[in-house]
Amino acid sequence: MPALVLLGAQWGDEGKGKATDxxxxSVDYVVRYQGGNNAGHxxxxxxxxxxxxxxxxxxxxPGCTPVIGNGVVVDPSVLLSELSGLNARGVDTSKLLISGNAHIITPYNVTVDKVTERFLGKRKIGTTGRGIGPTYADKINRVGIRVQDLYDHSILTQKVEAALDVKNQMLTKLYNRRAIAVDQVVEELLEYADKLRPYVADTVLVLNQALEENKVVLFEGGQGTxxxxxxxxxxxxxSSNPTAGGACTGAGVGPTKISRVIGILKAYTTRVGSGPFPTELFDADGDxxxxxxxxxxVTTGRDRRCGWFDAxxxxxxxxxxxxxxxFLTKLDVLTGWDEIPVCVAYEIDGRRVEELPYSQTDFHHAKPVYEYLPGWNEDITKAKSFSDLPKNAQGYVKALEEMSGAPISAIGVGPGRDETIEINSFL
Known part of the structure; x- marks a missing residue:
């Protein structure tokens, strides 16, 4: 079955958009299977x-059908704004399909996300404040609003009432905020119904039929492993599963139909938001x-935390x-360093650890153990083949491949669509 999963192999922001593009x-369908507008390409x-x-x-x-799967949470205003922006630039968006089972990010989900994060203070998670987590929480608590609910006024009203029964208690008594009116939310959501209707489909059926017809389907994860x-x-x-297994549940396609899983690696490491980051740099190299x-x-506008590659x-x-x-991205960014550190293991309480510790405590205390690889000064943005790269750049790629446990089949040497070295075809 010609089904491929493409996902981030670090903390996100690895350049999945470039790889998918x-x-x-060469593919017939590209499917987002989780996350929401907290991701950015x-x-x-x-x-x-x-x-x-x-x-x-x-x-x-052109010719590719984009699909938003059932595992995605959809903010209708953001989606319609993004479609409008692309249409204004001459991009045809008419082939988009949206799962009727995808959950809607409601105005109260956004409100809860923002007030909760502020309430946590120093213990905040570092969310984007776009209602993603609360929407997934509603989904699990079985009080979520799905795209298909926009087309049944009675069901929509009942679900909004059920959700706000609890949330208004929390907003007024815990956070000292005003209660949210049911009618106001229902009215706002219904305004999106007709605008979204042309895109809504049974995407599980569409994708499985496509695979049965030997069409090529690419499943695109947001965020990272x-x-x-x-x-x-x-x-x-x-609040979702960007890992490969998430493609099955988030798109309704069985694991036996997936033939290839491609991880996107940045040639160094970045992350946005709070949390441990062993190779993070606070010096001139990080800057x-x-x-x-x-x-x-892309979505948050926040500076990313930067560090060396973590094998x-x-x-x-x-x-x-x-x-x-x-798919190794942004190799060109490393041009100009005399030597490039690569984290090959961690030191935790005096012990050398070569695999990711399962304990949150251990990971918080992990210190990087570096090996130093020779750098290069030559411009690599014009390289069209692996042999065009400087010897030290080739050595860096080979070292990362050996340390990481899977072949590097493509290398990004610049931001442009054509600034990619393809070593092995993904199809």
């Missing part, structure tokens, strides 16, 4: 830069990585996702 012209096409937050990157590829609710650096994680790499969140995390991502390939 590279494959977009930057795709550069020619001299045009596109910032996508909720839409699958494949929407920029270390932000997975089960397998990430809990509690500093997202240089941030400046040269343009490390600012322990890469090996962990290979294991929990069953990765078959890596």
């Amino acid at each position: 590279l494959l977009g012209g 930057t795709v550069v096409v020619g001299d045009q830069k596109y910032a996508l937050h909720l839409l699958p990157s494949g929407i920029l590829s 270390l932000l997975d609710i089960d397998h990430g650096t809990y509690p500093f994680v997202t 240089a990585l941030r400046r040269i790499g343009g490390e600012r969140g 322990v995390i890469a090996r962990y991502a290979t294991r929990v996702n069953g990765l078959t390939d890596f």
Whole structure:
């Protein structure tokens, strides 16, 4: 079955948009299977830069059908704004499909997210404040609003009433906020119904039929492996499963239909938000990585925390996702360093640890153990093949491949669509 999963192998922001866009012209469907508009992809096409937050990157590829799966949480206002922005730039968005089972981010979910994060103070998680976590909580608590509910006024009203029975108690008595009116929420949500109707479909059926017809389907994860609710650096994680298993539940496609799992690795490491980060830099090198790499969140606008490459995390991502390939991005950012540190293990209480510790306490106290690889000064942005890279850049890639446990099949040497070295085809 020609089904591929493409996901972040670190804390997100690895350049999944570039990788998805590279494959977009060769696949029939690109599917977002989890997360919401807390994710962000930057795709550069020619001299045009596109910032996508909720839409699958494949929407920029003519002939490709973009799909928002049932595992995604959808803010209708953000989605419609993003569609409008692309249409104004001449991008055809008419082929978009949205699962009727995807959950809606309501105004009260956003309110709860913001007031809860403020209430936590120093213990805050570092959420984007866009209502993602509370919407997933409603889903699990079985009081969530789904896209299909927009087309049944009675069901929608009953569900909003049920959700606000509890939330208004919390908002008024705990957070000293005003109660939210049921009618106001229902009215606002119903305004989106007709605008979304042309896109709503039984995406589980569509995708499975496509695979039966030997169509190529690419499943695109948001965030990254270390932000997975089960397998990430809990509690500093997202509220869904960006790992490969999430593609099955978030799109309704069985695991036996997935043929390849591609992990996106940045040539160094970044993360946004709170939580442990063993290789984080607080010096001039960290500032240089941030400046040269343009490390600012697409969705949040926050500066990303920067550090050297962490092979322990890469090996962990290979294991929990069953990765078959890596796409290494932003290799060009490392040009100019005489030597480049790579974290090969951790030191925890005097012990050398080569695998990611399962204990949150141990990970918080992990100190990086570095090996130093020779750097390069040559411009690599024009490289078209692996042999075009300087010898030290080749050596860096080979070392990362050996440490990470899966072959590096493509290398990003610049932000542009054509600034990629393809070593092995993903299809």
